[in-house]
Amino acid sequence: MSETENFLKESGKEFQAAANAMFKALIESQNALCGGRLSFGAPTATAGSRNTLPKGLSAPYVVAACECAGDAAGRFAFVADIASARAMAALMLGAEPPQDAAETAGLGPDEMGAFKELASNACSTIGAALRNTLSLGASASLKETRTAANAEALLGMLGGENIFIAANGEIADTQKPLLLACGLDLGRSIVKAARKPPIPKNVERILKIPVPVIVVVAERMLPFGDVLDLTEGTVLEFDKSSSEPLMLLVNDRKVGLGRVVKVGERFGLRIEEIGGPEDIVQKLH
Numbered sequence: 001m002s003e004t005e006n007f008l009k010e011s012g013k014e015f016q017a018a019a020n021a022m023f024k025a026l027i028e029s030q031n032a033l034c035g036g037r038l039s040f041g042a043p044t045a046t047a048g049s050r051n052t053l054p055k056g057l058s059a060p061y062v063v064a065a066c067e068c069a070g071d072a073a074g075r076f077a078f079v080a081d082i083a084s085a086r087a088m089a090a091l092m093l094g095a096e097p098p099q100d101a102a103e104t105a106g107l108g109p110d111e112m113g114a115f116k117e118l119a120s121n122a123c124s125t126i127g128a129a130l131r132n133t134l135s136l137g138a139s140a141s142l143k144e145t146r147t148a149a150n151a152e153a154l155l156g157m158l159g160g161e162n163i164f165i166a167a168n169g170e171i172a173d174t175q176k177p178l179l180l181a182c183g184l185d186l187g188r189s190i191v192k193a194a195r196k197p198p199i200p201k202n203v204e205r206i207l208k209i210p211v212p213v214i215v216v217v218a219e220r221m222l223p224f225g226d227v228l229d230l231t232e233g234t235v236l237e238f239d240k241s242s243s244e245p246l247m248l249l250v251n252d253r254k255v256g257l258g259r260v261v262k263v264g265e266r267f268g269l270r271i272e273e274i275g276g277p278e279d280i281v282q283k284l285h
């Protein structure tokens with residue numbers, strides 16, 4: 001019995017809630033961009049192998065590789081066959097899917113661009129589902145989108161052991177399956193995070209207390225004499241690269257990392273890594 005089969009035997013019921021939330025988020029995100037032309041039911045979770053690839057999912061495949069960070073850390077992938085990817089790309093671009101959506105032809109540049117946008121939207125929505133539905137401190141990002149010519153190439157691209165989360169449904173009135181391939185590493189971290197005890201009652205009373213939230217651009221040590229010599233126009237140099245993530249502090253304790261973003265005319269921080277509620281509370285003790 002494989003590690004994934006053992007995991008599903010021991011923790012399958014706990015993981016199924018996450019599988020349902022992730023797949024629901026996938027379909028809702030695609031529907032939002034495809035004009036509501038997708039209809040899928042509840043998915044099933046199986047140990048990933050060539051034998052458990054959903055029936056009707058045929059090569060070549062389009063694979064969007066994603067990564068989760070935070071409480072739920074690990075990899076997952078959104079997988080569709082060429083015909084499904086072409087149909088969803090057409091819907092997103094405001095066109096009707098071709099009647100003879102050839103499965104052997106590759107996606108054109110516009111189609112691939114549309115599918116990447118669909119995948120990116122699905123990725124961020126799945127991360128939000130892990131946070132909101134399962135209360136996990138998680139974020140997800142799209143790493144790359146590639147094609148796999150056959151099942152062997154697909155399994156090699158997914159890497160390691162996987163849990164297949166899949167369901168058959170309709171894409172623009174055509175019966176097709178969609179697949180989420182969840183890495184065993186992510187499955188284990190989801191179950192581990194879900195088993196964490198809730199925030200203790202004696203901590204709930206402090207949840208409305210304001211605390212300082214600080215973004216640290218960089219820091220260095222200086223002799224106090226040098227500090228006194230600082231004048232207007234002085235440029236302080238730091239060893240930190242401008243491409244490195246910034247530290248997020250709460251009450252002077254590091255709780256996460258993020259990247260600078262512009263929010264309108266203001267400065268913002270997109271969180272890329274952050275602990276769960278229990279971890280943050282422990283750090284602030």
